[in-house]
Amino acid sequence: MSATEPATALELDRLERRYGERVALRNVSLSLPAGSTLAVLGANGAGKTTLLRVLAGLLRPNGGTTRVLGHELPREAPSLRGHVGLLGHDLLLYQDLSASENLRFHARLHGVEPARGEELLARMGLRERANEPLRSLSRGMRQRVAVCRCVLHDPELLLLDEPLANLDPAAAEAVAPLIGPGAARIAGGEPRTRVLVSHDPAPAVAQADLVLGLRAGRAVIAAPPDALDDDEIAELYR
Amino acid sequence: MHGKALRPGLKPLALATVLTLGGAYVLAFFYAPNDADQGFVQKIFYLHVPLAICALGGFIAGGVMAIGYLRTGEQRWDLRSYVAIHLSLIFAVATLITGSIWARASWGHWWVWQEPTLVSFLIIFLLYACYQPMRFAIEDPERQARYAAVFAVVAGAFVPLNFLAVRLANPLVHPRLLGSTGSLPPSMELTFVIAMVGMALLWVTLWKYEITAKQTSMQLRALKRRLAERAEMTLPAPAPRRSSAPRPTPAARPAEPVEL
Amino acid sequence: MSAVGALLRKDLRLELRTRESVPAMTLFSLSAFVVFHFGLQRSSLDGDLAAGVLWVTLLLAALLGVGRLFVTEREEGGFDAIRLAPVDPSAMLVAKALTLLSFLAIVQLVAVPGFGILLLGPSLLPALPGLLAVLALADVGIAVIGTLASALAVQTRARELIVALMGLPLLVPVVLAAARATAPLFSAGGASPPPLRWLGLLGLYDLVFALVAYAVFDYLLDD
Numbered sequence: 001m002s003a004t005e006p007a008t009a010l011e012l013d014r015l016e017r018r019y020g021e022r023v024a025l026r027n028v029s030l031s032l033p034a035g036s037t038l039a040v041l042g043a044n045g046a047g048k049t050t051l052l053r054v055l056a057g058l059l060r061p062n063g064g065t066t067r068v069l070g071h072e073l074p075r076e077a078p079s080l081r082g083h084v085g086l087l088g089h090d091l092l093l094y095q096d097l098s099a100s101e102n103l104r105f106h107a108r109l110h111g112v113e114p115a116r117g118e119e120l121l122a123r124m125g126l127r128e129r130a131n132e133p134l135r136s137l138s139r140g141m142r143q144r145v146a147v148c149r150c151v152l153h154d155p156e157l158l159l160l161d162e163p164l165a166n167l168d169p170a171a172a173e174a175v176a177p178l179i180g181p182g183a184a185r186i187a188g189g190e191p192r193t194r195v196l197v198s199h200d201p202a203p204a205v206a207q208a209d210l211v212l213g214l215r216a217g218r219a220v221i222a223a224p225p226d227a228l229d230d231d232e233i234a235e236l237y238r
Numbered sequence: 239m240h241g242k243a244l245r246p247g248l249k250p251l252a253l254a255t256v257l258t259l260g261g262a263y264v265l266a267f268f269y270a271p272n273d274a275d276q277g278f279v280q281k282i283f284y285l286h287v288p289l290a291i292c293a294l295g296g297f298i299a300g301g302v303m304a305i306g307y308l309r310t311g312e313q314r315w316d317l318r319s320y321v322a323i324h325l326s327l328i329f330a331v332a333t334l335i336t337g338s339i340w341a342r343a344s345w346g347h348w349w350v351w352q353e354p355t356l357v358s359f360l361i362i363f364l365l366y367a368c369y370q371p372m373r374f375a376i377e378d379p380e381r382q383a384r385y386a387a388v389f390a391v392v393a394g395a396f397v398p399l400n401f402l403a404v405r406l407a408n409p410l411v412h413p414r415l416l417g418s419t420g421s422l423p424p425s426m427e428l429t430f431v432i433a434m435v436g437m438a439l440l441w442v443t444l445w446k447y448e449i450t451a452k453q454t455s456m457q458l459r460a461l462k463r464r465l466a467e468r469a470e471m472t473l474p475a476p477a478p479r480r481s482s483a484p485r486p487t488p489a490a491r492p493a494e495p496v497e498l
Numbered sequence: 499m500s501a502v503g504a505l506l507r508k509d510l511r512l513e514l515r516t517r518e519s520v521p522a523m524t525l526f527s528l529s530a531f532v533v534f535h536f537g538l539q540r541s542s543l544d545g546d547l548a549a550g551v552l553w554v555t556l557l558l559a560a561l562l563g564v565g566r567l568f569v570t571e572r573e574e575g576g577f578d579a580i581r582l583a584p585v586d587p588s589a590m591l592v593a594k595a596l597t598l599l600s601f602l603a604i605v606q607l608v609a610v611p612g613f614g615i616l617l618l619g620p621s622l623l624p625a626l627p628g629l630l631a632v633l634a635l636a637d638v639g640i641a642v643i644g645t646l647a648s649a650l651a652v653q654t655r656a657r658e659l660i661v662a663l664m665g666l667p668l669l670v671p672v673v674l675a676a677a678r679a680t681a682p683l684f685s686a687g688g689a690s691p692p693p694l695r696w697l698g699l700l701g702l703y704d705l706v707f708a709l710v711a712y713a714v715f716d717y718l719l720d721d
Contacts, residue, residue, distance in 0.1 A: 019378060019379070019380070020378070020379030020380065021379075021459075021460070021463055053721075056582060057581070057582070058578060058581055058582070058721055059721050060720070060721060081581070081582060081583060081584040081585070082582070082583060082584035084582060086578070086582060090574070090575035090578065091574075091575070092574070092575040092576075092578055092579045092582075093574065093575075094508070094512060094570065094574050094576075095574060096512055096515045096516050097508070097511065097512065097515065101508075101511065105504055105507075105508045106579065106583075108500060108501070108503075108504035109501055109504055109505075109579065109580070109583040109585055110583050110584065111500075111584065133515070153583075308714070308717050361667045361670050362667070364663075364666070364667040365664065365667035365668060367663075368660060368663045368664045368667075371656070371660065371663070372650065372651070372654055372660050372664065375654035375655045375656055375660065376653050376654050380721075381653060381721070384717050384718070384720065385650055385653065385718065387717070388646075388650060388714045388717055388718055389650060389664075391710065391713075391714055392646060392668070392707075392710055392711075392714065393668075395706060395707070395710045396667075396668055399671060399702070399703055399706060400670070400671055402671075402699070402702075403670070403671035403674050403675060403699055403703075404671075404674070406695060406696075406699060407674055407678065
C-alpha cells in the first residue's frame with residue numbers, strides 16, 4: 001500500500017463481469033471519493049452481491065477499468081488484500097469455534113494483535129459468551145461477531161451487505177461506530193470508505209454520498225441522493 | 239475468428255492421414271514379414287503401439303495446453319486441452335482393447351498383469367475417465383475450465399511417473415514393447431514408422447476437426463444470444479396496457495446490423 | 499508461514515471439537531482388518547499379503563478423510579477469508595496437506611498396532627523403523643494428492659465420488675511402492691530393510707506432486 005492515501009477510493013469505468021454467457025454486471029461507471037459512502041440499490045439478482053465481490057477482489061472483472069483504493073483489478077488484486085473488510089451473507093466464521101477463537105484466527109491471518117479481537121467483542125457486549133461455539137449464539141450475536149471480524153484488521157474500505165440484518169436497535173447502535181456512517185480507522189482516524197448494499201432503499205440513501213442503482217446488471221442510477229427522486233428509486237424494484 | 243485458421247488445413251490433412259494410414263496397413267499386411275513366434279497376430283502391434291504412443295502424447299499435450307490456458311486465460315486453450323484429452327481417452331480405450339486382443343491371441347489370456355504398458359494404460363484410463371464427469375459437475379463455466387486445466391496438468395505429470403512405477407514393479411519385460419523397435423528387422427521398422435506417422439496424423443486430424451466443429455457451434459450460439467439481446471433491447475416497454483391497437487410488427491422495429 | 503500455522507491450528511482445533519474425520523478413519527481401518535480376516539479366511543498374514551492388506555486399508559481410510567478436507571471452507575466461507583487476507587493462497591494448500599498428514603499419522607498410530615495384533619503373523623517391533631520410513635514417505639504423497647483431489651472435487655456436485663475416482667488411480671504408484679517396500683519388513687523369516695528403489699520412487703513421487711500442487715493451487719482459489 002502506498003504511503004499516501006488515494007483521494008478516490010473507487011474508480012469504475014464500464015465495469016463488466018460475466019458468468020460464461022450470462023452478463024452479471026455491465027457498463028457500471030462511477031467515482032467514489034475516499035471516506036464517502038456508496039449505496040447500492042436494486043432488486044434481487046440485479047448484481048449487487050456480484051459488485052461487492054468484484055470490489056473485494058474476489059471476482060475478476062471481465063471488462064472495463066476497475067480501481068479499488070488505487071489498485072487496478074484484476075492485475076493488482078493481491079495488493080488489495082487486507083485493506084478491505086467484507087460483511088456479506090456468509091459470515092466467514094466457523095460455527096464450531098467460539099467467537100474468540102474465530103477472531104483470533106482472523107487476527108493471525110491478517111497479522112494483527114489477537115487482543116484486538118477481545119477488545120471488539122467487549123465493545124459488542126459479547127464478552128460473556130465469547131468462549132461458546134458460535135452455533136449456540138443467536139443470529140444477531142453471530143452478526144455482531146461478523147462485524148468484529150470485518151473491522152478487525154482496520155480496513156480502509158468496508159463492503160457491507162445488509163449489515164444490520166438480524167440486529168435489534170440496541171445492537172445496531174453498538175455496531176454503528178465500527179461500520180456506520182462516520183466509522184473511522186484506528187490507524188489514522190480518517191473515515192472509512194463504505195459501500196452499502198441494502199434491500200431497503202430509504203436508510204441507505206439517507207447515509208449515502210452517492211447512490212448506484214442496478215437493474216439486471218446495468219447501472220441505471222449513478223448520482224448523489226439529492227439529484228434523485230423517489231420514483232426513480234422505486235423503478236428499480238419494479 | 240480462430241476457427242478460420244484451422245479450416246483450410248483440414249482437407250489436405252485428412253487426405254494425408256488416409257493415405258499414410260492406409261499405406262501403413264497395406265504394408266503391414268503384404269510387406270512386413272510374419273513374426274517368428276506369434277505369427278500373423280503380431281501385426282496388431284502396428285495398431286496397438288501407435289495408438290498407445292498417440293494416446294500418451296495426447297494426454298501430455300492436453301496437460302501442456304492446460305498450462306497455456308492457466309497462464310493466458312484464453313478460452314481456446316481450454317478447448318484445445320479438452321479435445322486433446324477427450325480424443326486421447328478414446329485412443330487409450332482402443333489401446334486397451336487392441337492390447338487385450340493381442341494378449342489373448344499371444345498368451346491365451348484377455349489380461350496379463352505382467353505387461354507394464356497395458357497395466358499403466360488401465361490406470362491412466364481410470365484416471366482420465368474422471369475428467370469429463372468432474373468437469374461437467376462444475377456449473378460455473380470459467381471455474382469449470384480452470385479446474386479441468388488443473389486436473390489436466392496433474393494428470394499429465396502423473397503419466398510418466400505412473401509408467402515408471404509400473405515398469406519398476408515388473409522386471410519381466412514382454413517382448414515387442416514400446417522400447418523394442420530397435421531390434422526389429424528393417425521391413426517391420428519401416429512399416430511401424432509409417433503406421434506411427436499415420437496414427438499421429440489421424441490424431442491431429444480428429445483433434446482439429448473436433449475443435450473446428452465445437453468452435454463453429456459456439457460462434458452460432460454467441461450469435462443467437464446477441465440477436466436475442468438486441469431483440470430484448472428494442473422491444474416496447476414491459477407490461478403493455480391491453481388495448482385494441484395492433485401489436486408492433488417485426489418490420490416496425492429498426493433493423494440493426496448484427497455486430498460480430 | 500505464520501498463516502500456515504494459523505490455518506493448521508484452526509483445522510486441528512476444529513477436528514478436536516467436531517471429531518468428524520479421525521475417529522471414522524480409525525474405526526474404518528480396524529473394521530477393514532476384520533473384514534479381511536473373514537474375506538481372506540486367514541488369521542495370520544505375512545510378507546506380500548500382509549503388506550498389501552495394510553496398505554490398501556490405509557489408502558481407503560485416507561480417502562474417507564480426504565473428502566471432508568475442504569467442506570467446512572466451502573460451507574463457511576473459508577476460501578473467501580483466505581483470499582481477503584494478505585496471505586499467499588498456497589499457504590492453504592500447505593496447511594491442508596499438513597492437516598491431512600496429521601490425521602493420517604494419528605489414524606496410523608492406532609491402525610498399525612491394530613494390524614500387528616489382529617492380522618500380522620511376524621512381530622511388528624523389528625519392522626518398526628523401516629515401517630516408519632515407508633509410512634512417512636507414503637503419507638506425504640497421500641497428503642499432497644489427497645489435498646489436490648479434495649480441492650478439485652469440493653466445487654463439484656458429486657464430491658465424495660469424484661475424490662475416490664480421481665484419487666485411487668493417482669495413488670496407485672504410492673500403494674505399489676509402499677507395499678513393495680513393506681513386504682520384506684513383514685517377511686516370515688524375519689524383517690529385512692525396505693529396498694531403496696521403492697523408497698526412492700516414493701520420494702520422487704512426493705517431490706514431483708508437491709511441486710505440481712504448489713504450482714497449480716493458486717488457480718483453484720481464483721475466481
